[in-house]
Amino acid sequence: MNKEDSFSMADVGVGIAIFFGIILSIIMLIFGYSVVHHNYMVWSEGKVGEAELARAESNRQIKTLEARALMESSKHLADAEVIRAKGVAEANRIIGDSLKGNESYLRYLWITSLESKSKEIIYIPTEANLPILEAGRIK
Numbered sequence: 001m002n003k004e005d006s007f008s009m010a011d012v013g014v015g016i017a018i019f020f021g022i023i024l025s026i027i028m029l030i031f032g033y034s035v036v037h038h039n040y041m042v043w044s045e046g047k048v049g050e051a052e053l054a055r056a057e058s059n060r061q062i063k064t065l066e067a068r069a070l071m072e073s074s075k076h077l078a079d080a081e082v083i084r085a086k087g088v089a090e091a092n093r094i095i096g097d098s099l100k101g102n103e104s105y106l107r108y109l110w111i112t113s114l115e116s117k118s119k120e121i122i123y124i125p126t127e128a129n130l131p132i133l134e135a136g137r138i139k
Helices: 003-099 103-116
Strands: none
Touching: none
16 A cells, blocks of 8 residues: 555545534434424423413403403492482472372362363273273264
């Protein structure tokens, strides 16, 4: 073997070592990418789950606040209805008290209401509180 052949064999050996080094580096990169990608996917899914949980908690809080507002509104509406009913009851009491012993005023109101109504049938109660039927009705 001459010096040129051994130099050439050394170059081939270095070339083969570089080739296997590159192949080994590519394999390590692929394996490393796979591990990193897997870890990223696990981390990413965890973040998606955390976001969904936060969204669900926020929606629950919103529904709770809406329910409280509706309950409070209902209580205020009920209080307003009670106050209105008390006002109506007081007005009825005042009107009822003012009409006691005022038969002539009630008769006057009845007569004036008859004048304003035309062509209506009026039933007059009898002693037995039964109305007189329309036997002699004028058409």
